[in-house]
Amino acid sequence: MKYLKTHDEKCIGCNRCMSVCSMTFFKEDNFAKSAIQVRPKEEGGYQLIVCNQSYRNCVAECPTQAISINKLGVVLINKKLCINCLSCVAACPINAMMHFPGGLYPFKCVACGACVKECPTQALEIVQEESA
Numbered sequence: 001m002k003y004l005k006t007h008d009e010k011c012i013g014c015n016r017c018m019s020v021c022s023m024t025f026f027k028e029d030n031f032a033k034s035a036i037q038v039r040p041k042e043e044g045g046y047q048l049i050v051c052n053q054s055y056r057n058c059v060a061e062c063p064t065q066a067i068s069i070n071k072l073g074v075v076l077i078n079k080k081l082c083i084n085c086l087s088c089v090a091a092c093p094i095n096a097m098m099h100f101p102g103g104l105y106p107f108k109c110v111a112c113g114a115c116v117k118e119c120p121t122q123a124l125e126i127v128q129e130e131s132a
C-alpha cells in the first residue's frame, strides 16, 4: 500500500504543501484546492488532514462505482463515472475526500509525493508497504 504519511509534530504551518498540491492538480495556488489540509490545533501545533488510503468508506458508498483502488492500494476517482453526489465526502471518517464550492468532482490525495519535496521540516513522507 502506498500512501502519504504525515508527521504532524514536525509541521510548522508554512502551508507550502497546500500550495504545491493545488498547483500540481489545479494549476492554482489555492488552499481550498489542496488534497492536504493544514489545520492549526487549539492546543498549538498543526494537524495534517490527508487521505491515508486505508478507510475506503468512499469506495463502498459511491453509487456509480466511480472510486477504485489501484495496484498500489491508492484510492482513485474516475471523473467520467462521478456524478458529484458527494456521498464519498460525507463517508470519509477523516474528512480527506475534498470538495470546493462549485467544484465538478471531489478530489483526494493520490500519494504523488509532490508535497514531500517542498516540506522544509520533513513532516511528509511517501510510504510503500507490502500489504494492500
Ligand code: SF4
Pocket (backbone or CB within 6 Å): 061, 062, 063, 064, 065, 066, 067, 077, 081, 082, 083, 084, 085, 086, 087, 088, 089, 106
Ligand atoms: S461524488 Fe462521485 S466519486 Fe463521490 S460518491 Fe458520488 S459519484 Fe462517487
Ligand code: SF4
Pocket (backbone or CB within 6 Å): 010, 011, 012, 013, 014, 015, 016, 017, 018, 038, 048, 118, 119, 120, 121, 122, 123, 124
Ligand atoms: S509543507 Fe510541511 S511544514 Fe509546511 S505546512 Fe506542509 S507539512 Fe507543515
